[in-house]
Amino acid sequence: MGENKGSILITPRSYRNLEGPHWDMLESSPYRIVRSPHTEELMTEEEMIKVVTEKDIRGIIVGLDPITEEVIESASDLEIIAKYGTGLDNIDLEAAEKNGIPVTWTEGANSQSVADLSFGLLLALARWIPTHSWYMRNGRLERRQGTEVWEKTLGIVGMGRIGRAMCKRGRKGFDMDILYYDIERKEGVEKKFNADYVEFDELLEKSDFISIHVPLTPETEGMFSTDEFEKMKDEAMIVNTARGPIVDEDALLKALKDGEIAAAALDTFDEEEQLDTELLQQDNFIGSPHAGASTKESVLRMAKMATREVIRVLDGKEPLKTYK
Secondary structure (H helix, E strand, O other): OOOOOEEEOOOOOHHHHHHOHHHHHHOOOEEEEEEEEOOOOOOHHHHHHHHHHOEEEEEEEEEOEEEEEHHHHOOOOOEEEEEEEOOOEEHHHHHHHHHHOEEEEEOOOOHHHHHHHHHHHHHHHHHOOOHHHHHHHOOOOOOOOOOOOOOOEEEEEEEHHHHHHHHHHHHHHHHEEEEEEOOOOHHHHHHHHOOOOOOHHHHHHHOOOOEEEOOOOOOOOOOOOOOHHHHHHOEEEEEEEEOOHHEOOOHHHHHHOOOOOOOOEEEEOOOOOOOHHHHHHHOEEEEEEOOOOOOOOHHHHHHHHHHHHHHHHOOOOOOEOOOO
């Protein structure tokens, strides 16, 4: 390592815990490495401000920790924010743009891993897999009658990279009919997978399974609430591996209790890492701790992409992929 030219703050725990070429890239650079002080928890806004103020932070590789306007304004040396993942809702993008700080993200790095988990949750709901395992662990040989996934209708909300990966699993693996809703038609997907573009309400009414893959925006916040659950089939099941606030958790809880839908699985919640939600007490609900990207392959891809972007910018080059 040569002359120290400032510091890079690294917050994601999976990045920090996994050995790989991203560490070789960092350790051979002239930049000092500053790690999050926590083993498991996210950094708070106050902790972020303290670190960026005291540690000459020029680049941040961030997971779900808050990069607010106050954090950005406090980081006088900051030149780049590299999101370790794809969701940018924890970063104040307007503040970053105002201060001339590029924001990059690892587009496509976790698509297959998230689609794997999404379809895994769908199957787990359909066949009561967690419930049956819990029964046997507690000495009970009971069976809950499930439903087949084969040749059912899968509704995909958001046909981006993850949506397309989910589409392929449903169509090619389980011969499912594919309906999708997106702000743009995807004619290539329609032709390749015989998928049908429909309006949102039609997707709700006709789908046996619904999988959510849209970003969190003002338009998608609360996209699934009381009215939407009432339009769904009573036997429908829904999976959200996107962002928590897209689904109204209070409305979902009521829909599950009242039998308006059959089952649901969330990998993300309104608040990250919460365990005190009543949803977890429902036997027709599966909760997952935002684990969509938690595979070795995905973590390595995200780590390499984020590290590459930070080093490029700090070395005076243009980033390869920025949010705009």
